[in-house]
Amino acid sequence: MFDFLQDYDLLGAFWVTVKLTLLSGAGSLVLGTVLAAMRVSPVPLMRGFATAYVNIVRNIPLTVIIVFTSLGLADTFRLTLGGEGVKEVAFRMAVLGLSTYTAAFVCESVRSGINTVPVGQAEAARALGLNFTQVLTLIVLPQAFRTVIGPLANVLIALTKNTTVAAAIGVGEASLLMKEMVENEAQLVLITAVFALGFVILTLPTGLLLGWLGKRLAVKR
């Protein structure tokens, strides 16, 4: 019944999905944290920029962003991000698009975490003579992250599934392979079931692991 699967590189396709997820996850975590820091900074220009970023980016469909990176940045402006060949450039553009998009959600999660840290924590840190960056990186963000591991797990799961949008610019991840198989094979229900299972296998442990970690690292007050 599963014979037809042997003609396709199922693991290879899911490996691309995993790579997209990990790279975009790392990128969006860094960018989102920087944005969150900007949103709470005392400099109005930084706050304004981060607020505008979040409100613009999270309201644009991911497909539009991904297609823009490919047609706009890569084809029109010849941005390659150091990639060689069409496939490589498409992959890098997908990571860029996914990171840009997901950063807006990471930013809002982290910011909600920052809001849970009592103001006295930052006051005590400032009273010791720590500067803004030190207060943020040594005192506020470490506590904020611990409270938002759960919400960040949601963002990561959403990101894993959002990587399927990269198929729109020809990145050979799982859903592109699924489309190909659906066109060539007859077992439609089976094919979709296999891919659904593949994504659950990726995301379920993510949620469980991060949920456990969130409980373990919770800050006791």
Added chain:
Amino acid sequence: MSDVSVTKDTIPAAEADALVALSNVNKHFGALHVLQDIDLTIARGEVVVVIGPSGSGKSTLCRTINRLESVDSGSITLDGKPLPAEGRELARLRADVGMVFQSFNLFAHKTVLENVMLGQIKVRKKDKAEAEQSARALLDRVGVANQADKYPAQLSGGQQQRVAIARALAMEPKVMLFDEPTSALDPEMINEVLEVMQQLARDGMTMVVVTHEMGFARSAANRVVFMADGQIVEQATPEQFFTNPRSDRAKDFLSKILHH
């Protein structure tokens, strides 16, 4: 009533060796004029206790001295230098001013020892071993040496506040500010904190203490500053103030808190 002069023979000559000087300080919270033309000079080694009804501006006064609250007008100087408005200069100044909060504010994600080491390493740039050594010595001094590896939430309120005092002392501050340090404590834990503060006062630390502990004011203060409605209404030695307050406002306040 607010122009009560402080007699020189009973009080250290504040102007002679002023460490903290507030002059003509004003601050508003919206329509509320919370600090009104505050003039206050604190001499090196002096222990000043600020008392008064809640909402009188005493906590705000305390917080302006390390600029956790900005002021609308007037000047504040520390050791002869005006308070910087922001940035690196302000951070440097704050390192020289220890602060103890009502709600302790120990860093919840760090152990007691790490709490006391942090400022030394990150602000004073001491190496780790040196910072740990002085942190342990300070924790021993405030009587919580055996709690060094616990997290703040595992300690009682009194222990937490003593750690907070150790954390502030670790910076070797010129002056210590106490913003109602015992107000969030269970009654039986108040004394353990006051004893540490009293020892500190005996050791010659310059202290500004906002408190409702009249016993502490009597025994440890060089001077009592009585505030009401954003003004300094009266300043006197504790003996003078508690036995013979001059202003009606202070008489009224003392009659309410002492005769129950």
